[in-house]
Amino acid sequence: MGTLVARSADEWAQVITESFVPLSLGSVSGSFRGFVRSSRLGPSATLTEVRTLGSSVVLRSARLVRTEPRDDCLFSLHLDGTGVVVQDGREAGLACGGGALYDASRQYELRFPTDTRQLVLQMPREQLRDRVGRVEDMCGRALPARHPTVRVLAAYVRELAVASDGLTGDQRAELGVTAVDLLATALRAVAGSGDALPAGRAAVLASMKAYVRDHLADPRLSPEELARHHGVSPRYTAELFAGDGTSPAAFVRAERLRAAYHLLSDPRYAGLTVSAVAARCGFSDRTTFTRAFVRTYGRTPAETRAGQAREF
Known part of the structure; x- marks a missing residue:
């Protein structure tokens, strides 16, 4: 700019x-x-x-x-x-x-x-x-x-x-x-x-979580891609997330939905359509996005956007 x-x-x-x-x-x-x-x-x-x-x-x-x-x-x-x-x-x-x-x-x-x-x-x-x-x-x-x-x-x-x-x-x-x-x-x-990174499994898991949040918009983001990027096996990746009480796929989905909720709730992004929000958060189609959003938040993306608009 x-x-x-x-x-x-x-x-x-x-x-x-x-x-x-x-x-x-x-x-x-x-x-x-x-x-x-x-x-x-x-x-x-x-x-x-x-x-x-x-x-x-x-x-x-x-x-x-x-x-x-x-x-x-x-x-x-x-x-x-x-x-x-x-x-x-x-x-x-x-x-x-x-x-x-x-x-x-x-x-x-x-x-x-x-x-x-x-x-x-x-x-x-x-x-x-x-x-x-x-x-x-x-x-x-x-x-x-x-x-x-x-x-x-x-x-x-x-x-x-x-x-x-x-x-x-x-x-x-x-x-x-x-x-x-x-x-x-x-x-x-x-x-x-010290200069050393946190040791062992916790360091790898933290790095994986950061990578997910940095690449939410990429529809190719998957547990397999996460494992490949960090040079470990999909099985080891699954074990890391299981130790944190979740799975790689569930963590990716939860982060995408959290990001979408933020966009829908923030008046600065009121110009984005629901489809655009879905795409920005890595969902390949609006139907899949809407179903996952309703399961998590109990209302549709459009209802969330409407509720935000009423508050302002």
């Missing part, structure tokens, strides 16, 4: 709300200007370059959390200037080349006393939860620029921001998954878990 420019506090509040999550301003300097440029990295993430001239304080208040809930996590990679992320009673100073994670499901504050430039990686909270566990334990903590894993993450995110315009949609989606993986590795390492 093109660059969005704000020349006043009101314009900046609108730009950052549209670009990230609903936000308000605590203060901005009189000569403030802001610039935002975003690139969608498939369903896994969005990468946004933010530049500000002048000081500012950005708030995700308790009222906004309550009235306009979001379930996204955001990671700010700081490139120029100074800043602070405040969440859960913790303050993370933003040094050049380092960053911090914050969670839109809870209130936070971003303080920028100088001109700044940063790259913000935004993703659904579940993407990180499957990779690192308790996301809330990692918010409001600085990821120092000197840490080896943070250096790798920062170099990758910088290059991705530069190259994204020249990539296809599929390429951006694949590289977006890698960006989230690198962030998870850095978060675990800085939190003291």
Whole structure:
């Protein structure tokens, strides 16, 4: 997308709300200007370059959390200037080349006393939860620029921001998954878990769940494809999911239906037809989708959409 420019506090509040999550301003300097440029990295993430001239304080208040809930996590990679992320009673100073994670499901504050430039990686909270566990334990903590894993993450995110315009949609989606993986590795390492991934079956299962959520729109997604991608047998794949109380096919179907319910319930997607929602969530035909949706939610997709419309 093109660059969005704000020349006043009101314009900046609108730009950052549209670009990230609903936000308000605590203060901005009189000569403030802001610039935002975003690139969608498939369903896994969005990468946004933010530049500000002048000081500012950005708030995700308790009222906004309550009235306009979001379930996204955001990671700010700081490139120029100074800043602070405040969440859960913790303050993370933003040094050049380092960053911090914050969670839109809870209130936070971003303080920028100088001109700044940063790259913000935004993703659904579940993407990180499957990779690192308790996301809330990692918010409001600085990821120092000197840490080896943070250096790798920062170099990758910088290059991705530069190259994204020249990539296809599929390429951006694949590289977006890698960006989230690198962030998870850095978060675990800085939190003291070391560089190693979680061991054994739990790691493979977490990776499989993340892969499913990243590829819901692909109608070819199947237990066999899941096993092939991870280099294990279908039988082993079934055993992993059985240990979690489900099956690969049931997990894929449940995630697709959950994604469809979200699209049907969110007024931002009111322009999508039911057939389009079904296709976006990996269902090959509307009849199959409707039957599965009714079995899970007790009402049709159209009734769900109508109920959402009445609430607004």
